[in-house]
Amino acid sequence: MQRFFLEVVYDGTNYHGWQVQDNAISVQQKLNEALNKILRTTVETVGAGRTDTGVHAKQLYLHFDVEEDLIKDEIRFLHALNSLLPTDIAAHRLLAVHKDAHARFDAIARSYEYHIHFGKDPFLLNKSWQLRELPDVSKMNDAAKHLLGTKDFGCFSKSNTQVFTNICTITRAEWVFERGQLVFHISADRFLRNMVRAIVGTLLDIGLKNKPAASIVDVINSKDRSKAGTSVPAHGLYLTKVIYPYINEH
Template sequence: MKIKLEIQYDGTHYAGWQRQKNGISIQEKIEEGLQKLFGERVVLHGASRTDSGVHAKLQVAHFRASKILKNIDYALALNTQLPHDIRILSSQEVSEDFHAMRSTKSKIYEYFIYNKPVKSALYYRHSLWVPQKLDVLAMDEASQYLVGVHDFKSFQASNSCFKTTVREIFGIKWKEKEEFLVFSIQGSGFLKYMVRIIVGTLLEVGKGNVTPLEFKEILNSKDRSQAGRTARPQGLFLKEVLY
């Protein structure tokens, strides 16, 4: 029996989604809860391996259970086992051919920029502070070069090991949401640090250090060293996973 979970988390206190030796991961926390529930080791497969410090409004994962727990709402039961910064929003039985990562059609990420003169006392856990004035029109113009099928090697962590660096970006939007400037990107898949390096490079465009055409050249160069800095993880949210 396969179960799909919808999960929300605040990544502040975690070493990212994926289980690892150097810190407590979100996957590990939920797997511990599942183990208590089922009395056996359960492996959780997530749609996205969010980095340390990155948040999820809606992450999706699945697991296979060897037995059926009757009259149990898995979301409710798991939430009693989990810390307050990880919540299971829903659980649902799915067909055997569903795979949280492989069945994904697209994912949407949002990056929150707090663009005010003074750092926020309230939102430092959930945004990147940029005190400089930003040219949002130029950032938008540059970012539209990313839409379509491209080799995104320029925007990948240098220690990365994906087989192919070609991905498709379906759409990019810039929105003002309350006190934030929000960069929203929908794509078929994302390389390691990809959204954060894209945002870091677009901020150079916003500050006037890189023109939109130069940004296009950075994309075409397939050279990580041409791109800007990796923007801090705190501003990044996995917003949705579409199947």
């Protein structure tokens, strides 16, 4: 058996998140169906992480195991796979990896973006969140600096999640104007469930409601989800990069 990593991208608008579910269509389900058809065997995929309903991915890796001789030509395989996948899911790269490589547990860093726009724009429907009022971006960036480092971020996590620790190390947290949109960039070694959307909501409370930038410190120290801001809508969120020690960048 050979283990492969598959790099995929997708528009999450039409899916109930990444993970296979009993009564809803997911991205993983569509990939599994296409892989099973091409390889003519049952394929079990494991993704780098879960994205919620409506969240998009500019890069996500999954792994699967198949008999070594079933995939002989990467280009032909990707062409065949993409011909079977819906138009809102695409496979970009296939990599043969060692048998113990793991798409979820071996990732050493992940990055997300949250996109906000101002003024009605039909071309950003389900791709960015529209705000009517411009927040204080400078103050939000001051607040975001308090997120950097290794801390317990339980205040930004959904309750009753099955994780052993809420400790994460954030290496980047920054708001930037890009092509007329306000984009929040955040990178960390790992993320808790709903963490990015809760962080964005908390920072917007500071930028829109004139709260002190340092108030986010009290939120973090509380470890209490009720102290943080509301989770912003999923459709503005993108998983943009997953990094592994043994995979080279394009």
